[in-house]
Amino acid sequence: MKIGVFDSGIGGLNVLKELVNKYPNNTYYYFGDNINIPYGTKSKKELKLLSSKIIQFLLSKDVDIIIIACGTISSNLYMEIKTKYNIPIYDIISPTIEYLNKSDFKTIGVLATDMTVKSNVFKINRDIYQVPCPQLVPLIEDNLDYIPALNKYLNKLPEVDALVLGCTHYLIFEDYLNNLNIKTINMGKILCDKISINNGNECKIRLYFSKVNHNLITNIDKIIKKDYQLEELCLNYQK
Ligand code: DGL
Numbered sequence: 120m121k122i123g124v125f126d127s128g129i130g131g132l133n134v135l136k137e138l139v140n141k142y143p144n145n146t147y148y149y150f151g152d153n154i155n156i157p158y159g160t161k162s163k164k165e166l167k168l169l170s171s172k173i174i175q176f177l178l179s180k181d182v183d184i185i186i187i188a189c190g191t192i193s194s195n196l197y198m199e200i201k202t203k204y205n206i207p208i209y210d211i212i213s214p215t216i217e218y219l220n221k222s223d224f225k226t227i228g229v230l231a232t233d234m235t236v237k238s239n240v241f242k243i244n245r246d247i248y249q250v251p252c253p254q255l256v257p258l259i260e261d262n263l264d265y266i267p268a269l270n271k272y273l274n275k276l277p278e279v280d281a282l283v284l285g286c287t288h289y290l291i292f293e294d295y296l297n298n299l300n301i302k303t304i305n306m307g308k309i310l311c312d313k314i315s316i317n318n319g320n321e322c323k324i325r326l327y328f329s330k331v332n333h334n335l336i337t338n339i340d341k342i343i344k345k346d347y348q349l350e351e352l353c354l355n356y357q358k
Contacts, residue, residue: 120316123177123185125150125170127158128260128328129335130288131188132342134211134307138186139324139345142316146323148180154329154353157256158191159232159286166195166234172354174204176327186310187211190231190286194238211287212240214313215306219243224280230272231285232256241285250275252286259288262334266295273301291342327352 122142124135128151135149150173152158158166170192177185184207187193187200193210201208212235219227226246229236236251252272258265269292276282283304284290296303324347328335331351339349 120184120319121146121148121180121182122316123148123150123174123180123182124188125152125173125177125185126189126287127151127191128153128156128256128288129338129342130256130259130286130290132326132339133287133290134186134188134310135324136342136344137305137307137311138316139322139343141311142318143322144318144320145316146319147325148177148182149324149326150176150352151326151328152354153260153335155356156260157232157253158189159234159251159256160253161191161234163195163234166192167199169356170196170200172356174200174208176352176354178204178206182206184209184316188287188307190235190306194231194235194240209310209314211306211310212285214309215283215304216240216243217313218309219245219281219283219304222281226277226279228276228279228282229285230255230282230289235285241283248276248279249285252289256286256288259291260334260338262337265292269295324348326350329353 187210193212197210229241229249233251236249250272254268281302326349
């Protein structure tokens with residue numbers, strides 16, 4: 120199968136990694152819109168324009184399905200996007216909401232972008248503590264030390280039964296948080312358990328980013344441990 124995956128930058132690569140682990144023999148087209156990062160503080164109108172250009176690009180590659188590996192687009196635009204196109208489109212947040220609703224967790228923390236928190240998508244029938252974390256995505260993309268900022272945001276939370284990494288960039292904190300004995304919820308893993316994809320014959324990973332530089336390559340190599348092709352591609356964002 121041909122599978123399209125997208126995010127504002129490298130965050131969705133954490134989801135791609137899970138997809139490739141579980142469904143290795145497929146052709147993956149990944150678009151990371153890092154020239155427009157961060158998405159988490161953009162207006163819904165801007166997010167709509169940016170995501171529709173990316174989806175058009177992925178459709179031009181003849182993908183069979185698209186995965187929105189961005190919490191911000193998922194929480195604000197999924198319903199709209201889902202009904203607009205003729206191929207199956209999955210978002211990264213709904214499977215996690217379903218999972219949380221079935222779980223025994225009483226108190227749940229959520230770290231996410233401003234726009235995801237504002238969307239109220241995580242307001243379910245539990246004690247939910249949401250913390251918007253605007254500093255994290257730029258630090259992660261620039262390959263800088265994000266631990267002090269992360270600790271600052273963690274300090275805003277009470278003790279919780281589980282902590283949702285509500286922005287796909289934050290999945291890189293998983294090991295750090297687990298070492299602190301914090302139970303984390305990985306939306307990428309939950310999505311992979313929910314969907315089912317037929318395997319083809321070989322694994323191909325094509326990565327497209329709107330801006331390619333040294334930091335990007337370092338970041339990709341930290342997450343994707345398989346061969347990939349990388350291309351710089353700036354979409355035409357005009358209406
Ligand atoms: N990784 C994205 C998300 O899951 C976008 C983060 C951003 O660009 O602010 O929300």
